[in-house]
Amino acid sequence: MLKLFIGNKAYSSWSLRGWLAVRQSGLPFEEIVVPLYDEDWDKRREGDEFAPSSGKVPILWDDETVVWDSLAIIEYLADKTGRDRFWPADDAARAMARSMAAEMHSSFANLRREHSMNLRHRLPPRELSEGVQQDVVRILELWAEARARFGGTGPFLFSDFGAADIMFAPVITRFVTYSIPLPRFAVAYAEAVLTHPFMQDWLAAAQEEQWVIEKFEPQQAGKI
Numbered sequence: 001m002l003k004l005f006i007g008n009k010a011y012s013s014w015s016l017r018g019w020l021a022v023r024q025s026g027l028p029f030e031e032i033v034v035p036l037y038d039e040d041w042d043k044r045r046e047g048d049e050f051a052p053s054s055g056k057v058p059i060l061w062d063d064e065t066v067v068w069d070s071l072a073i074i075e076y077l078a079d080k081t082g083r084d085r086f087w088p089a090d091d092a093a094r095a096m097a098r099s100m101a102a103e104m105h106s107s108f109a110n111l112r113r114e115h116s117m118n119l120r121h122r123l124p125p126r127e128l129s130e131g132v133q134q135d136v137v138r139i140l141e142l143w144a145e146a147r148a149r150f151g152g153t154g155p156f157l158f159s160d161f162g163a164a165d166i167m168f169a170p171v172i173t174r175f176v177t178y179s180i181p182l183p184r185f186a187v188a189y190a191e192a193v194l195t196h197p198f199m200q201d202w203l204a205a206a207q208e209e210q211w212v213i214e215k216f217e218p219q220q221a222g223k224i
Contacts, residue, residue: 002029003061005049007036009206011216013117013170016202017070018058020166023198024085025077035211071105074163086163093150097157097164100142104167111135115174116216119206123218125179139171140186147185155192169193 004022006015022029034044034057046055053059053068060067060076067076078086088094110131128136143157152159157168172190175182182190193199 002027003032004029005032005034005057005059005061007034007057008209008211008213009033009202010119010209010211011117011213012036012057013112013173014056014070015058016117016170016173017166018060018073019202020169020198021070021074021077021086021163022060023201024161024163024166025081026085027077027081033209036213071101071167074101074166078163086166088150088158088160088162090150093158096146096150097162100146100157100164101167103142104164104171108135108139108171111139111171111174115178115180117170117173118177118216118218119173119203121177121218123178125181128180136175136180139168140183143168143186143189147189155189157189161193161196165193165196169199 002022004018006012006019009015019031036057044050049061050056050059052066056068058068058070058073060073062076062080067073074086088097110129114129114132146157146164150158154160156162157164172193174180175190176194194203
């Protein structure tokens with residue numbers, strides 16, 4: 001059976017991507033949640049389970065095979081279970097989906113740095129920095145093009161839920177947490193992702209967690 005190590009569900013955006021990928025694969029798996037930055041964190045991340053990734057989560061073990069990095073986990077599971085579970089069948093759509101997933105993987109540093117994932121709160125709107133504004137504009141451009149060209153009759157970027165949606169799922173939670181305004185088409189897409197059964201399971205589990213990481217907690221916030 002697959003074994004997936006992830007961080008706190010309330011905070012760990014990359015863990016969310018890896019976890020959604022395993023759920024999307026349809027394969028049974030054991031989930032091990034590792035509290036980030038607690039008193040045992042440094043010692044725990046030196047263990048054999050984390051050695052291949054230098055202590056980072058998520059990390060997926062398939063017997064003796066190990067895969068780390070969320071996008072690599074997606075690709076490994078796509079090879080294992082069928083690429084149509086994750087990527088569009090159409091060549092042009094698949095090329096765009098892969099490009100968007102890769103851009104999400106490597107870009108949008110301002111949004112990530114200034115608006116860390118926190119699924120427990122909804123903050124009042126505030127003025128965005130220029131760098132975050134640029135990130136949001138680019139993300140919305142990508143979403144709009146994907147929906148216009150390949151959205152079809154489904155509610156997701158490429159009609160059916162897949163790898164591109166998995167990669168952008170934590171961004172959607174940031175838009176909610178920080179009350180970042182979205183155009184109507186993006187609101188509909190975000191709602192489709194947030195109400196997906198996999199996301200509902202993750203969000204519910206995040207609310208049940210007892211761990212609090214103070215550096216990721218805002219001073220004043222309302223509960224989601």
